[in-house]
Amino acid sequence: MSVSVNLTWDSGLKFDAQINDRTIQLNSVDQMGPAFTPMELFLVSLAGCTAMDVRWILDRQRQKVERFQIFVNGKRRDEEPRAYESIDLEYVVRGENIRKDAVERAIRLSQEKYCSVMAMVRGSVKLNIRFRISGGNKPDEKFEYKTVIP
Amino acid sequence: MSVSVNLTWDSGLKFDAQINDRTIQLNSVDQMGPAFTPMELFLVSLAGCTAMDVRWILDRQRQKVERFQIFVNGKRRDEEPRAYESIDLEYVVRGENIRKDAVERAIRLSQEKYCSVMAMVRGSVKLNIRFRISGGNKPDEKFEYKTVIP
Secondary structure, three states: OEEEEEEEEEEOOEEEEEEOOEEEEEOOOOOOOOOEOHHHHHHHHHHHHHHHHHHHHHHHOOOOOOEEEEEEEEEEOOOOOOOEEEEEEEEEEEOOOOOHHHHHHHHHHHHHHHOHHHHHHOOOOEEEEEEEEEEOOEEEEEEEOOOOOO | OEEEEEEEEEEOOEEEEEEOOEEEEEOOOOOOOOOEOHHHHHHHHHHHHHHHHHHHHHHHOOOOOOEEEEEEEEEEOOOOOOOEEEEEEEEEEEOOOOOHHHHHHHHHHHHHHHOHHHHHHOOOOEEEEEEEEEEOOEEEEEEEOOOOOO
16 A cells, blocks of 8 residues: 655745645744644654554443543754654543553554554654543543563 | 644544644545545655755755655555555756756755654665656656665
8 A cells, every 4th residue: 555745845945745635734944824844744643643543442442532632742853863862652541440451552552563653763763651541530640651662 | 852742532533633823633544624644644744854955955056946846655564563664755856957966965965964754764664766857948857866875
């Protein structure tokens, strides 16, 4: 299976990326109207990839998820190439009786087996993963996720 | 320098990614209205990253670029994780008297020094790079770019 993108220069460092009938604007500067930077889109791609895995696996484990979020923060190197040297990911799952082991297992399957974006940057970007579970009237429970693979 | 993204589950595998005041919709299915898949956004991120480098370096080399495009096609593995195993990139530069060595040098600097997304996937994704130059009434000239680093 293949995916195609056509990028066309507009002006300055502004580009239009076209994928089938959809377009997304790119620019090098943050907060330029509706445009995104390539490094922002990379984080969205990584977060979206693992989000879909985890959400789907939680369903398969019959966890009744009411709300699900991921907070991502990537730290870039100071030197060129200004790649992400580390990325913090926090998964937040809200629902009645969400099991810690179910969330941990979903994250593990995403990280080790399913998430294509994680697989491509393995070894070059350090991931710091945490998760938080809340439900009913209980306060949030916070956990560190221990990465098994390097 | 750091970049933050918040992802919030909407329904099914649909998510909203928020970066400062901008939002982008994600979905697992292609062509779902304005949404993108994580793997599509990854390609946009890679293409945008090298596009900005190359466009900027061509300016610094005083190449008078009238039109600049990148065509990208990524082939995914059949097995999980369904990461890109190879990505074809074709840079197309149009303008009067565009020098082949200038384009080649711009691509090389992007690939080896500046492009953060390429740096993060180095070693895990094979890049097949070509470029095309056209200008005035001349027909397109096509070139293969030889990757030096593995």
